[in-house]
Structure formats: structure tokens, C-alpha cells
Amino acid sequence: MQNGTITVVHAFDILGDPVRRRILELLADGEQTSGAITDVIRAEFAISQPAVSQHLRVLRDSGFATVRAEGARRFYTVEPAPLREIDTWLDRFRGSWEHRLDALSTELARGRRTRPAGGPPPTQE
Amino acid sequence: MQNGTITVVHAFDILGDPVRRRILELLADGEQTSGAITDVIRAEFAISQPAVSQHLRVLRDSGFATVRAEGARRFYTVEPAPLREIDTWLDRFRGSWEHRLDALSTELARGRRTRPAGGPPPTQE
DNA sequence: CCGATATATCAGCCTTTACTTATATAAGTG
DNA sequence: CACTTATATAAGTAAAGGCTGATATATCGG
Numbered sequence: 001m002q003n004g005t006i007t008v009v010h011a012f013d014i015l016g017d018p019v020r021r022r023i024l025e026l027l028a029d030g031e032q033t034s035g036a037i038t039d040v041i042r043a044e045f046a047i048s049q050p051a052v053s054q055h056l057r058v059l060r061d062s063g064f065a066t067v068r069a070e071g072a073r074r075f076y077t078v079e080p081a082p083l084r085e086i087d088t089w090l091d092r093f094r095g096s097w098e099h100r101l102d103a104l105s106t107e108l109a110r111g112r113r114t115r116p117a118g119g120p121p122p123t124q125e
Numbered sequence: 126m127q128n129g130t131i132t133v134v135h136a137f138d139i140l141g142d143p144v145r146r147r148i149l150e151l152l153a154d155g156e157q158t159s160g161a162i163t164d165v166i167r168a169e170f171a172i173s174q175p176a177v178s179q180h181l182r183v184l185r186d187s188g189f190a191t192v193r194a195e196g197a198r199r200f201y202t203v204e205p206a207p208l209r210e211i212d213t214w215l216d217r218f219r220g221s222w223e224h225r226l227d228a229l230s231t232e233l234a235r236g237r238r239t240r241p242a243g244g245p246p247p248t249q250e
Numbered sequence: 251c252c253g254a255t256a257t258a259t260c261a262g263c264c265t266t267t268a269c270t271t272a273t274a275t276a277a278g279t280g
Numbered sequence: 281c282a283c284t285t286a287t288a289t290a291a292g293t294a295a296a297g298g299c300t301g302a303t304a305t306a307t308c309g310g
Contacts, residue, residue, distance in 0.1 A: 010143060010146070012137065012140045012141050012146065013141055015137045015140075015141075016137050016138050016140070016141030017297090017298080018135060019298090021135070021137065021214075024218070025217065028217040028218055033256085033257095034256070034257055034258090035255090035256060035257080038256095038257085047298085047299070047300090048299070048300060048301080049256095049257080049258095050257095050258075050259080050260090050299085050300075050301080050302095051298070051299055051300075053257065053258055053259080054258090054259085054298075054299085055298090056257090056258090057258080057259090071256090071306090071307060071308075072255070072256045072257070072306060072307040072308070073256070073257085073307090074256080074257065074258090078218065078221065080218060080221040080222040083215060083218045083221075083222075084222050086211070086215060087212075087215050087219075089146075090208060090211060090212050090215075092150065092153040093149070093153055093203065093205060093208045094212075096203065096205040096208075097205040097208075097209050142267090142268080144268090158286085158287095159286070159287055159288090160285090160286060160287080163286095163287090172268085172269070172270090173269075173270060173271080174286095174287080174288095175269085175270075175271080175272095175287095175288075175289080175290095176268070176269055176270075178287065178288055178289085179268075179269085179288090179289090180268085181287090181288090182288080182289090196276095196277060196278070196286090197276065197277040197278065197285070197286045197287070198277095198286070198287085199286080199287065199288090
């Protein structure tokens with residue numbers, strides 16, 4: 001990183017990896033155990049169990065997923081916040097492909113983030 | 126890469142780099158010359174002119190930006206397609222943060238891509 | 251208790267990638 | 281033309297990050 005010492009991990013850094021993207025896709029269908037995820041990923045990417053576990057750790061550490069323990073099992077759930085962050089980042093480009101939408105629906109689409117009342121302004125970086 | 130030989134570059138791979146994200150942000154305001162971009166990036170990230178040029182090349186090669194030559198100048202423009210691809214990928218997660226929207230506005234927001242009638246299910250990867 | 255199952259961590263390797271310096275190419279300018 | 285400006289390419293280096301194999305830590309089931 002060219003910035004200094006602190007490693008500020010942006011949401012995009014996490015999604016840069018295809019395995020992690022695939023894991024999130026799996027979690028989009030609802031919570032999954034580490035084992036279930038590992039089975040699918042191992043089949044699709046031919047990597048080891050530790051490799052998958054490491055990706056799960058990254059997803060945990062970066063807030064993209066949360067875990068719930070149940071006995072020896074670990075149930076992973078996708079966490080929307082960082083994904084929303086990505087969505088928010090995309091807002092500045094939406095104008096270039098939403099021309100065909102009328103003002104109302106655009107407003108509504110944007111309304112997702114632009115809450116009715118107060119709150120901090122959208123984070124910039 | 127764990128997949129084989131072919132290097133399928135996903136849109137997210139490009140956005141993993143903070144410099145490239147920043148360049149795209151600059152382009153969101155309209156086309157910019159290589160020089161203008163370089164000035165800003167050099168100031169913000171303290172990297173060399175070639176480094177910026179290399180990032181511009183990546184953005185070109187991956188379809189995130191297009192160039193128009195005018196004399197010795199190169200005007201860069203952001204290309205929406207790959208960004209839309211990201212937006213589309215996010216669709217599968219939107220349900221987790223759009224609960225508070227009423228059905229209509231959700232429908233409109235989704236309507237961007239999800240055509241009124243039949244068609245193939247959302248692309249999987 | 252003991253082996254099996256479920257999951258995580260650690261250390262080291264190896265590839266990828268973003269950087270630097272040097273240089274090339276082309277276009278403006280006097 | 282020569283000089284400078286605008287931008288790109290090339291070669292080499294260094295750091296980041298993802299992988300493997302080994303191993304640790306629980307929990308489960310007899």
C-alpha cells in the first residue's frame with residue numbers, strides 16, 4: 001500500500017477474490033455452515049479446506065459475514081453493510097446508465113440510501 | 126490463480142485498487158485528460174506518472190474507460206458497462222437492505238435490469 | 251474416554267501485481 | 281529543426297496475498 005502503514009481495507013479489496021465472491025453468493029441464499037460452503041468451493045475451485053477457512057476469516061474480519069456457533073458447526077450469514085457501501089460507491093456512476101428511468105423511480109432507487117431525515121453524509125472513501 | 130490458465134478478469138479485480146477507484150471517481154465528473162488525472166493522483170497517492178499511466182491502461186484494457194486522442198492529449202471517459210455488471214451482481218443481496226422500501230419502489234429500482242416479462246435468470250457468475 | 255468430525259490457525263512458499271527508473275513516441279512551439 | 285510537453289512502454293524489484301501441509305481445538309457419538 002502506497003499510503004503509509006495503516007492498511008485501510010476497502011470493501012472492494014475483499015470482493016477482488018473470486019472465491020470470496022462465490023462464498024457470498026452462497027450466503028445470499030441464506031446462512032450456510034462452514035462445511036457446506038467448503039464442499040461447494042472445494043468442488044468449484046479445487047482448493048483446500050484451510051484455504052476456504054482463511055477466506056471465511058477474511059469475510060468475518062472485514063464485516064462481510066458473521067458467524068453463529070452451534071455445537072461444532074459454524075453458521076455463516078452475509079452482512080449487508082459492506083455490500084451497501086459498494087452500492088453507495090456506485091451511485092456516482094448510475095447517471096450514466098439510468099437515463100431511461102423517469103425522475104420518480106430514480107428518486108426512489110436513490111432513496112435507498114438518502115434517508116428522509118438526518119444522519120451522517122454518505123462516506124466518501 | 127487456482128482456475129487454470131485463462132485469466133478471466135472480473136470487474137471486481139479492477140476495482141480492488143484504490144488508485145483505480147479514485148481515477149474512476151474523477152472520471153465520474155466527466156472526461157479528463159491523462160495529465161489532469163495524473164496530477165490529482167500523484168498529489169493524493171504520491172506515485173509516479175508511469176504508475177498512473179499503467180493504471181489507465183488497466184482501465185482501458187478492462188473496458189472501464191475509453192480514450193479519445195486530441196493532439197498529444199488523451200481524454201479518458203468512464204464506461205458504464207462494467208460498473209453495471211457490479212451493480213447487477215449486487216442485486217442478489219439487495220433484499221437484505223431494501224426491506225423498508227415498499228413494493229413499488231423496489232420494483233422500480235429492480236426494473237432497471239429485470240425486464241417486465243420472461244428472460245434468463247440473473248447471471249450466476 | 252476415544253476416534254471421528256467440524257473448523258480454525260500457523261508457517262512457509264510462490265505467484266501476482268503495483269511500483270520505480272529509464273526510455274520511447276508523438277505533438278506542440280519558438 | 282531543436283526543445284519541451286504529453287503520454288505510454290519496458291524491465292526489474294519488492295511487497296501483498298492466497299495456497300498448501302501440518303497441526304490445534306472443539307464437539308459429537310459410541
